[in-house]
Amino acid sequence: xxxxxQPSGSSAxxxxxxxxxxxxxxxxxKNVSLTIPKNRITVFTGxxxxxxxxxxxxxxxxxxxxxxxxxxxWFIRNQLPKYERPLADAIENxxxxxxxxxxxxxxxxRSTVGTMSDIFAMIRALFAKHxxxxxAQVNLYSFNDPQGMCTECxxxxxxxxxxxxxxxxxxKSLNEGAILLPGYKVGGLEWxxxxxxxxxxxxxxxxxxxxxxxxxxxxxxxxxxxxxTGSGTYSINYEGLHDRFTRLGVKRDLTNVSDRTRDAIKPxxxxxxxxxxxxxxxxPAALATRIGGRNIADWARMQVSDLIxxxxxLDDPQTRQLAGTARIALxxxxxxxxxxxxxxxxxxxxxxxxxxxxxxxxxxxxxLTGMTYIFxxxxxxxxPRDVGRLNDLLRALRDKGNTVLVVEHD
Ligand SMILES: [Zn+2]
Numbered sequence: 001x002x003x004x005x006q007p008s009g010s011s012a013x014x015x016x017x018x019x020x021x022x023x024x025x026x027x028x029x030k031n032v033s034l035t036i037p038k039n040r041i042t043v044f045t046g047x048x049x050x051x052x053x054x055x056x057x058x059x060x061x062x063x064x065x066x067x068x069x070x071x072x073x074w075f076i077r078n079q080l081p082k083y084e085r086p087l088a089d090a091i092e093n094x095x096x097x098x099x100x101x102x103x104x105x106x107x108x109x110r111s112t113v114g115t116m117s118d119i120f121a122m123i124r125a126l127f128a129k130h131x132x133x134x135x136a137q138v139n140l141y142s143f144n145d146p147q148g149m150c151t152e153c154x155x156x157x158x159x160x161x162x163x164x165x166x167x168x169x170x171x172k173s174l175n176e177g178a179i180l181l182p183g184y185k186v187g188g189l190e191w192x193x194x195x196x197x198x199x200x201x202x203x204x205x206x207x208x209x210x211x212x213x214x215x216x217x218x219x220x221x222x223x224x225x226x227x228x229t230g231s232g233t234y235s236i237n238y239e240g241l242h243d244r245f246t247r248l249g250v251k252r253d254l255t256n257v258s259d260r261t262r263d264a265i266k267p268x269x270x271x272x273x274x275x276x277x278x279x280x281x282x283x284p285a286a287l288a289t290r291i292g293g294r295n296i297a298d299w300a301r302m303q304v305s306d307l308i309x310x311x312x313x314l315d316d317p318q319t320r321q322l323a324g325t326a327r328i329a330l331x332x333x334x335x336x337x338x339x340x341x342x343x344x345x346x347x348x349x350x351x352x353x354x355x356x357x358x359x360x361x362x363x364x365x366x367x368l369t370g371m372t373y374i375f376x377x378x379x380x381x382x383x384p385r386d387v388g389r390l391n392d393l394l395r396a397l398r399d400k401g402n403t404v405l406v407v408e409h410d
Contacts, residue, residue: 016093019060019372019403023089027054036060038095038372041394041404048409056407057099059086061374064097094372095403100359101376102352109156110144113350114300114343117333117362122326123343127296130319131289141289141296143281150283152276162246163270164218170206178206181245182264192227197238218242291319297344304330305339332361336393337386353381360393369401376407 018035025031029051036042044052066083105116114120124141139145149155172178174195177186184190195202199216200209209217219240226235239247249265273279280287280297287295292310299307311327314320333339336357347355356378363373375394379387398404 019094020090020092021055021059021088022091024055024059024091025087026058027051029054029059029087036403036405038093038403039398039401041398041406043406043408045408052407056374056405057376059088059091060094060372060405061097061099062086063088063091064094064372067094068096095370097372097374098363099374099376100356100363100378102356102380104352105347105350105355105358107347109158109346109348111347112300112343113333113341113345113347113358115144116347117329117343117358118365119326119329119333120300120343122322122329123296123299126319126322126326127289127291129322130314131291131296133288133290135289136285140286141282148282148286150274150277150281153274153281155281157274157277157279157281158271159274160250160269160271162242162250163268164242166268166270167241167245168206173205174200174202176205179241181241181249181268182261189227189229193225193236193238193244194241196227197223197225199238216240300344301342303339304333304341304343307343308334308339329361329365332364332393333358335386335389336361337383337389351381357390360390360397364393364396364400372403372405373397374405374407377409378406379408 015035017038019038020035022033023031024033028049032051032055034055044056046052062083063086065081066085069077069080069083072080105111107116112120114123121138124138127141128135128138137147139147142148143150143155143157145155150157153159167179167181169178169180174191175186179191179194181190186195194200194217197216197220199220200213206214206217217240219242220238221240221243223238224235225238226233245268250269274281277283277287277297280295282297287297289295291299292313294310299310302310308327308330311323311330314323333341338354338357341350341354347358350358356375360375360378378390378394382390394404394406
């Protein structure tokens with residue numbers, strides 16, 4: 001195991017500017033004692049089994065997390081992962097740990113490269129201040145804010161719709177079981193809504209319905225239908241099959257519905273680009289604002305490397321400052337070889353290495369100092385050309401007043 005960037009002659013034991021570990025025995029460690037200088041970059045290398053992960057992750061990171069968690073209230077502590085005290089005689093002078101690993105970022109459909117890096121917030125600020133013809137406040141340009149989101153897709157850019165073709169076997173009549181949806185079996189209450197409606201002939205195959213009959217069947221409204229149950233009859237309002245299934249199976253909040261029900265409905269749904277916003281996620285008012293002929297959705301779709309050039313062209317004194325901030329952030333993304341990403345790219349689709357480098361960029365954008373950043377194999381998957389740039393970013397993180405620990409195999 002080798003330590004780089006360590007000041008020569010650092011005195012172990014009493015130096016408050018160093019993390020001190022005495023007698024570490026996690027996993028294969030045999031009473032290892034060492035000091036790690038703060039506000040430096042220390043690289044831990046060595047073959048597999050040399051103990052670098054045991055020191056950095058299982059001793060330093062675990063103890064720092066464990067002590068940090070102890071500062072929270074009991075209620076919050078219960079939501080956090082539990083850490084056992086690592087096997088060591090002493091672990092001293094730790095600072096707040098931030099682990100930047102290659103675990104996938106994941107995130108829901110609302111998490112994009114732009115939102116997780118905070119760069120989209122800068123672009124929104126730019127549009128709010130300098131967009132034309134009418135700029136509005138920043139929230140209007142957020143697809144995660146009710147003021148900005150497309151109302152048809154709630155800002156997701158995609159909609160789930162009932163797929164009529166999958167719902168029906170058009171070669172059959174209602175009496176023969178033309179409705180394929182779960183819960184609509186011949187004779188059942190849902191089925192009676194249509195077979196008893198008087199609007200269509202229950203013995204006629206669906207592909208013989210004329211336009212009016214099909215419309216009544218799928219989208220009809222008004223009027224009552226009498227349904228029979230074992231205990232009697234009752235009358236309810238008619239509702240066309242497509243509209244009823246959309247209301248009960250698609251538009252309804254399905255979070256409280258059982259997985260089994262959801263799985264049963266799924267084959268009858270189809271996901272597609274939102275017809276209202278065309279996938280732009282924002283409402284027409286937000287999309288009307290433009291800078292340089294492009295709206296904010298156009299910006300989000302562009303490659304980071306192209307967006308840098310667009311920002312560089314905004315050289316009037318009014319926009320220069322905001323544009324400059326966004327450009328610096330984008331240049332960091334490009335500098336670690338991610339210039340091909342677009343801000344609208346879903347974080348769930350990023351590889352572990354891409355995610356790790358984006359996390360690094362995000363940390364560089366914060367003003368927190370005095371942290372211990374711990375990187376797990378940050379150069380994995382990097383083009384040799386980009387390794388030098390990665391090192392520049394690690395140095396920038398250190399120069400902000402942080403301790404940087406890097407575990408590299410080889
Ligand atoms: Zn939409």
